[in-house]
Amino acid sequence: MTTGDAERWVPEPPKDTGAGRGPYERDRARVLHSAAFRRLAAKTQVHMAGTDDFLRTRLTHSLEVAQIGREMGARLGCDPDVVDVAGLAHDLGHPPFGHNGEAALDELARSCGGFEGNAQTLRVLTRLEAKVLGAGLNLTRASLDATCKYPWQREPGRRKFGVYEDDLPVFGWLREAAPEPERRSLEAQVMDWADDVAYSVHDVEDGIHGGYVRVRSLIDDADERAAVCQAVAETYSPEPVATLAPVLDGLLADPALVAVADHDGSYRAQAALKGLTSVLTGRFVAAAVEATRAAHGTGVLSRYAADLVVPPLIRAQCALLKGIALRYVMRRPGAxxxxxxxxxxxxxxxxxxxxxxxxxxxxxxxxxxxxxxxxxxxxxxxxxxxxxxxxxxxxxxxxxxxx
Known part of the structure; x- marks a missing residue:
């Protein structure tokens, strides 16, 4: 990290350094203590907040993304606090009712540039959250850059974007170190993969716990497996159904998934389900770390020194888990x-x-x-x-x- 990485949009007087906290630790504390972060406790992840004490909210999801990202980033050489900040903050801009609410607000905001949760996150961090007048939480350049999953404005043919037109001044400032206009920092890529891992694994865990996802039915029914692959090919993966089908077969043959095939809610079944999440999370993280190290060597990797490498098979497995949640949870009857x-x-x-x-x-x-x-x-x-x-x-x- 450089001195410029620790700069803030609005300069602040020196802080008491007796506690030994660095600038990125301060960033983390600002996000944790923010009102926007607290509100995530009552915002939808997949299931509407408050409908089940077991199921995840945007808050618990963000904590899990931060934990996964922090450990993965540390193994690569990223500043762990910067990745932690990105994980904690990445969903601060999400509206009520999850992605459904995001789509509704995008339609309503058409005449003022639309709405996108990631662009709204930047707005919350740099404008709306009350900490420093005119600068939101006034986080460091490195931490703000790490939250930018989609570092571009809205463009035709692109559903996702990361900045509204009236937030371009601060966006240009935080992106000064980027070697190419749309290049994401390694910390942002780590956060993004941690988000995918948490989203895919934990939504399936919640679905199995809630009785919406029945692994035994998937194992036994070829038509259901084909339907999941079709949904994934249409929504989450560039791979065709013919490529995804054997990957799903291999995933369903994994002993950790077989162990939860007949989940009945018992203590033993809950332990097996938690074992599944640990196995899959560990696998997805380790594969990315190992592939990135193989491509970029063993040195310290941070900011723009490397790009995260995720093996295609692992990406496909992650996408298939998302597809399972999509078919059996988000598209369940009555939804x-x-x-x-x-x-x-x-x-x-x-x-x-x-x-x-x-x-x-x-x-x-x-x-x-x-x-x-x-x-x-x-x-x-x-x-x-x-x-x-x-x-x-x-x-x-x-x-x-x-x-």
Missing amino acids: RDRYERQRDVLAELAAVLLDRAPEGLDPAFAAQWKAAADDPARLRVVIDQVASLTDPSAVEWHYRLTH
Whole structure:
């Protein structure tokens, strides 16, 4: 790391260094103590927050991503606190109701540049979260760069992007060290893979625990396996069904998966399920570390010194786990009606807030609305307000303002 990596958008006076904390440790503390981080406890991961004490929320998911990423980054030579910050912060911009809410807000925000959870994360970190006036949490350049999974603006044909137009000044500052415009730092790549690992493995764990994913049915039913491969080829992987099918067969033959094929919720079954998550997480992390070391050597790897290498077989296995969760959890019977109702809640809430602004907004957003220069800027403030809400708060605000 260089001196420039530790710079902040708004210079700050020297801190008391008696505790021995470095700049990236301070970044980590700022994220952990932020209101946006606390709100993740009541935001949807896959299952709506509060529906089951076992199931993950955005908060527990973020903690798991940070832990996986921190250990993986440390094995490669990354600053572990920078990767930790990225893992903790990567979902701060997600709105109520998970990716369904993200799609709804993107539609509503069309006239002001759209909505994307990763671009919103940058906005939360650098503008919306209250810590340093005009700079959000005012994290270091390296930590902010590590959160950028998609370091580009919205473009035709690209569903994901990482910055809105009015956040380009700070984005340009934090990306100064990038050797190419869209090159991601190694820490960002580690965080992204840790996110994929946690998402794929833990969503399947939650699905098995909840009774939505029945591994025995997948093992015994060739049509179900084919349907999973088709869903993965359409959604998560560039590989065709013919390539994915033998990978899924091999995955389902793994002793760790066979051990949970007939999950009944007993203590023994729960232990086997936890064993599965440990095996898969360890495998996916170790494969990436080993392949990256094989490509780049044994030295210290950080920032732009290397790119993370994930073997194609491991990527395919990870994508297939995502596909299992997609087919049996996110697309389970009744899900479509629930998703439509969630989108209606957000659309109706945004409409009534636009009509009642600034009085209907929280004080901080009301002040931003009054300072906005035009209608698109005012719409962005309303979108920021809605995106900040938790799942229960969105429902409560909607009921209060529409009844």
